[in-house]
Amino acid sequence: MDSWDADLHIHSPHSIAVSKTLNLDTMVETARKKGLRIIGTGDITQPDWRKYMATHLERTGEGAFMYKGVHFFIQVELEDSESIHHVILLPSFTAAEELATGLRSKTKDLDGEWAGRPHVHLTPAEVVEMVTKLGGLIGPAHAFTPFKAIFRQGRYKTLRECFQGAEKHVSFLELGLSADTHIADQLSCLANVTFLSNSDAHSQGAQSLGRECNRLEIDAASFNELADAIGRKNGRRISLNIGLDPRLGKYYLMFCKTCRRRVLVNIQSGVAGQDNGSTPIIEKSGKEKPLFPLTNTSFSISDKFITYQVPDASARRRLLETVDKKKVICPACTGKQKGVIQLGVSERLELIADQPPDTHPPHRPPYLDIIPLVEIIRAIKRVKSTTAASVTRMYDDLITKLGPEYGVLADIPITTIKKEDETIGTVIDAFRQHQISFIPGGGGTFGKISLPEFE
Numbered sequence: 001m002d003s004w005d006a007d008l009h010i011h012s013p014h015s016i017a018v019s020k021t022l023n024l025d026t027m028v029e030t031a032r033k034k035g036l037r038i039i040g041t042g043d044i045t046q047p048d049w050r051k052y053m054a055t056h057l058e059r060t061g062e063g064a065f066m067y068k069g070v071h072f073f074i075q076v077e078l079e080d081s082e083s084i085h086h087v088i089l090l091p092s093f094t095a096a097e098e099l100a101t102g103l104r105s106k107t108k109d110l111d112g113e114w115a116g117r118p119h120v121h122l123t124p125a126e127v128v129e130m131v132t133k134l135g136g137l138i139g140p141a142h143a144f145t146p147f148k149a150i151f152r153q154g155r156y157k158t159l160r161e162c163f164q165g166a167e168k169h170v171s172f173l174e175l176g177l178s179a180d181t182h183i184a185d186q187l188s189c190l191a192n193v194t195f196l197s198n199s200d201a202h203s204q205g206a207q208s209l210g211r212e213c214n215r216l217e218i219d220a221a222s223f224n225e226l227a228d229a230i231g232r233k234n235g236r237r238i239s240l241n242i243g244l245d246p247r248l249g250k251y252y253l254m255f256c257k258t259c260r261r262r263v264l265v266n267i268q269s270g271v272a273g274q275d276n277g278s279t280p281i282i283e284k285s286g287k288e289k290p291l292f293p294l295t296n297t298s299f300s301i302s303d304k305f306i307t308y309q310v311p312d313a314s315a316r317r318r319l320l321e322t323v324d325k326k327k328v329i330c331p332a333c334t335g336k337q338k339g340v341i342q343l344g345v346s347e348r349l350e351l352i353a354d355q356p357p358d359t360h361p362p363h364r365p366p367y368l369d370i371i372p373l374v375e376i377i378r379a380i381k382r383v384k385s386t387t388a389a390s391v392t393r394m395y396d397d398l399i400t401k402l403g404p405e406y407g408v409l410a411d412i413p414i415t416t417i418k419k420e421d422e423t424i425g426t427v428i429d430a431f432r433q434h435q436i437s438f439i440p441g442g443g444g445t446f447g448k449i450s451l452p453e454f455e
């Protein structure tokens with residue numbers, strides 16, 4: 001048995017907003033820098049991409065494929081009639097053809113240039129049944145995000161509600177960038193479900209591909225071995241989930257759907273009330289009827305954040321419940337179009353959780369919350385983007401000297417890293433000891449780390 005780091009959900013240039021330079025060669029280049037040994041093909045029901053993959057991948061065994069030393073599993077994401085996304089892994093190109101044939105009458109566009117992630121007129125249970133018949137593996141994608149996900153605001157609270165009788169065929173649940181095991185295990189209905197942490201990459205860059213992955217304990221990169229690892233059978237298993245610290249995800253905090261400000265709700269006893277006339281928490285109808293105890297609530301607005309101060313935990317909960325009913329209007333939006341506040345991953349979980357944090361089933365592997373190396377470099381260089389040329393240069397330089405990224409983040413001795421770069425070593429040391437501050441993400445904006453000592 002051997003350990004294989006695998007990123008099992010990516011996209012192709014046939015999905016919206018995917019880099020045109022994502023291809024097998026550029027993917028493999030990043031996989032080597034990360035330490036990834038297995039990647040999903042992405043978008044396999046799109047005919048051009050399927051043909052490209054079938055032409056270039058070398059078959060190395062049952063459901064097993066390879067390109068320049070990196071292994072691939074056949075994969076696609078699709079959206080069902082309830083706008084829930086599912087990740088699908090298939091045992092063969094034949095199964096991929098059969099899935100495409102089965103879906104063709106259920107969607108307006110399966111074969112078009114932009115059909116990478118098709119929307120199909122099938123219920124969640126019907127999608128699961130179809131994939132199961134083909135011998136594939138399926139589970140809800142980025143399960144807690146505010147859009148297109150099973151547990152989003154106003155949708156389901158358990159797997160059973162969503163899949164009914166097909167629940168037993170759900171093979172796994174994908175956590176998504178803004179959630180981790182600590183968040184997800186607060187739902188008791190997931191106790192028996194294997195979690196996957198995948199990147200959902202829209203680019204081959206180091207900031208995207210492999211930002212999350214799963215460490216598989218398997219004998220070989222074959223589909224049966226993968227199915228056993230996900231099913232926790234024959235000694236195969238996932239021994240580690242590696243993924244972004246949820247605060248770095250772009251849907252961690254609640255947000256205004258219009259101005260995209262992120263919303264914080266801080267508990268602070270003895271908070272003074274504010275002018276009732278400007279209170280932010282009002283019913284969506286024209287009446288502006290207050291729905292919240294005004295005397296104990298205040299708020300402030302900045303460029304990117306709205307911060308509520310509430311007196312206690314029950315006031316926080318009442319505010320979140322009111323947001324869940326889509327009844328809280330943004331106090332910061334100016335102009336005619338006032339935004340509605342929508343829950344992020346963390347608050348949605350807070351509302352539907354039915355057990356305390358850190359109650360994990362015995363089979364659950366550890367989750368390593370990481371800060372991507374490009375984010376650490378970006379913060380040190382005090383530039384805005386993780387794709388800036390100066391960041392990429394330093395990233396490539398460090399990987400060349402120290403080896404793959406996962407090793408640099410998790411394993412390599414700090415003294416070794418410091419010999420190459422003192423500052424990077426100091427920050428990775430702080431990260432390993434959980435001593436880094438975060439500016440949490442939300443509303444589509446990724447979170448960031450803050451390193452005041454370097455400013």
Ligand SMILES: [Zn+2]
Pocket residue numbers: 077085141142148
């Ligand atoms: Zn998706």
Ligand SMILES: [Zn+2]
Pocket residue numbers: 256257258259260261330331332333338339
């Ligand atoms: Zn707003």
